[in-house]
Amino acid sequence: MTVNSVFLELLTGLQLGAIYALIALGLTLIFGTLNVVNFAHGALYMIAAYVAVVLANQVGFIAAIFLVPIVLFGVGIALERGLIRFFYDRPHTDQILVTFGVALLVQECLKWIFGANNIPFPLPEWGNGVAFLHEYLPFLDGFVVFPKWRLILIAVSLITVLGLYSLLQFTRFGLVVRAGMRDPQMLRFMGINITQRFAIVFGLGALIAGVAGVFGGPITQVSPDVGMALLVPSFLVVVIGGMGSLTGALLAAIMLGMALSFTATIASLQQIIIYLVAVVVLLVRPRGLLGKKGVAE
């Protein structure tokens, strides 16, 4: 292994982890506060990607970047108000079933409208092509390139994560949400209007899936199967990180990204590596890396 290849694999790992992280953050945020497992989260990502393709064609890519998360925020709130909230008092199995049903519906609707195959998602001119990394990073040896769009994806994920963290750490809303993740019952007793905040949290989770859809869509393909294909690893990220732990999810996402990236040369191992990592982590730490006792047991 040379410095160059290690560096490139690190970057690839980060980029793969970034998509998982964005989806898993929304999942774990929703789970942590609302105690709902959203099997439709992959579907939200898919909606975002499809809407992004349409908007990018109609009003341009830049506009799509700003519009898609807003649209998804609305979709999230509509989903929570229209359906999910009726399931807060029902068993977890029912919540899983209904969100799974929604995921199927979304998948079939998209298939109906856009067809079963992958649709092209052309990159904007400013994001196309490769970046010449060796021009900026002197420790690299010789000629090192990396697709520009993937670098942008890493940067955007970083900004989103930081944004989410500051929202949770430095605002009143964030304080309530964090308190809710610790003990949702208590908030209810304290008379805090949680219904409204619940809807916003769900919307927020969808919004992050929206960001993931716009920036991840060109990389992961835009097809009706991609939602479920991304949901499974994202679930693993959430479970490995520890249910309801944002930092844990982030760590786990990077871990899985790296695991995928560094096994790229051994194809048969790469296909099952994330599951192996999950098994090992859960055998050693059944609650996940940063999981708390008593969550979802």
Added chain:
Amino acid sequence: MFERENRARDLTVLGSFAAIVLTLPWWLTAIGGYEALATKIVIWAIFALGFDILLGFTSYLSFGHAAFFGFSAYVTGLMLKHVTAEIIPAMVVSFAGTLVIALIIGFLTLRRSGIYFAILTLAFAEMLHAAALSSMLQEWTGGDNGLTMDTNPVLFGIEMEGLNVFFFCALILIGGFFVARQIKRSSFGLMLRSIKENPMRLEYTGVNVQAYKMSAFLISAMYAGLAGSLMVIYEPYVATKFLHWSTSGEVVIMSVIGGVNTLIGPIIGATFLLYFENVVQAFIGEQWKLVLGAVFVLVVIFLPGGFVDGYRRIRKAFGAKVEPRRQNVPDKPQRASDAYDRKNTATQYVD
């Protein structure tokens, strides 16, 4: 005396079940289906029936039962292709293999319940799916193309095709239904069903909950494995879809639509889903999956007891005196006290 009553009732239930199943190819054809569809329905019914022993009894929702269905299908396929076209050895080997896989997956997933369990089972099934497609196993599994065979499977030299396969599968379904019913009514079944109600109370009543959970998981995996094996015998081809999450999803949909914890519900669900997929599809075209998804969501929201519960509600609405929920105790209220008074043998706490 009431033993005889119960036995008569049992025979009626099993007899009508057997009659309906065995005549399936004919009445299905009458309502727009076809003979081969009957076999497929029966196979999926076995799968869904076993699933109910896990989901219905213990309320552990597995999203990874495709693992057992698909694994068993692959093993059966490989046996038929490389060893012998006789189905009995293939079924035995795949059955044993499925049991081992189920033990491993059960050991890793049953330590957690609820959400964790659903996610972990889903992950393990996806892992098997990925493994089957991987470059390492491609040579054996046929990769994306699935596993194809050129020989037709035989049972003691008799070609397994057409009605032969159907009757073979139907007999297994009837036997499976009988066993599941017995389990439900036994003390073993009571233990399984109480896991759903209150696992903590159960543990602190002195019951090895983990062992009972594992047994429910293994039994349902065996049904799934059996179904997977029969699928290959019915049609000598193993599709990669058998291991895909959508197969797990389908069995979940069947069970929930039909009504969990009723045994007959998932069988009705399987019939409905396959009928919908193969017959109704002709009328509503490509969007049948969309309609099915909508039906599923509506059932989850408004009819958590599935079709079976819907049937009960309709009968109630028409003023019929609906039987209370079938209990583990099949007798009428006063019977139990009669029995007690007649022979006062119950163990006493007070001397």
Added chain:
Amino acid sequence: MNAMSGQALLEVQGVSKSFGGLKALTDVNLSVAEGTTHAIIGPNGAGKSTLLNCLIGLLHVDKGTVSFDRRPLTGIKPYEIIQRGIARVFQTPQIFPGMSLMENVAIASLANRDGQFKVNPQVTLDARHPAMQEAEYTLRKVGLQDFRHTDAEHLSRGDKRRLELAICLAAKPRLLLLDEPTAGMSRHDTNRTIDLLKEIAQSGMTKVVIEHDMHVVFSLAERITVLAQGTVIAEGKPDEVRGNPKVREAYLGGSQE
């Protein structure tokens, strides 16, 4: 009284348990003689329930030993502890809500035989099954026989408590742990429960009762242990404890009433 009386059935020695920085139990000793009724009293937060939880393996003790019938209870699974002959009534009634009362109690009768693990699908669990007869008998004993085919979730809170008691009795334990068995019951029901518990006492079953209601405590207990802030501050016969100044102080100083 039972011939075995005087022999310690349950022996708790130097048990400590803390949650984070909070010391819930400090060096608690408790010895319960076979065939007696032992009450544990103390102000809220004294560690009474924590102590019971440690006994049945719901919590792991940090230090000390718990032994039952001279065999240690540490390092074995909760259901194995129960199988040694212990039953527990919880503070919030733990029952099987979606099942009939008969089934609720039958599970406990079966637990002795099938608890470890047993598959016997060939035997139908009908009215003549011994477990069902026992269930019937036990329900009659606690006065719930009229509801035996009702689902447990439809019972009132007090009746749920009695059902839980029936579940525990059906397991035929040697030691019965009761965590506030009369909380939420009317005076009438409380008296009935006291009578029932007295009746059980005659059979020689050993009981440990946590209770706030002093009426219940003094009509049942033969010995009383007083806990305050996780330590034993008094132990003895009811009259001795009643006159103990430390106990008065703990109750008057510790509560706001």
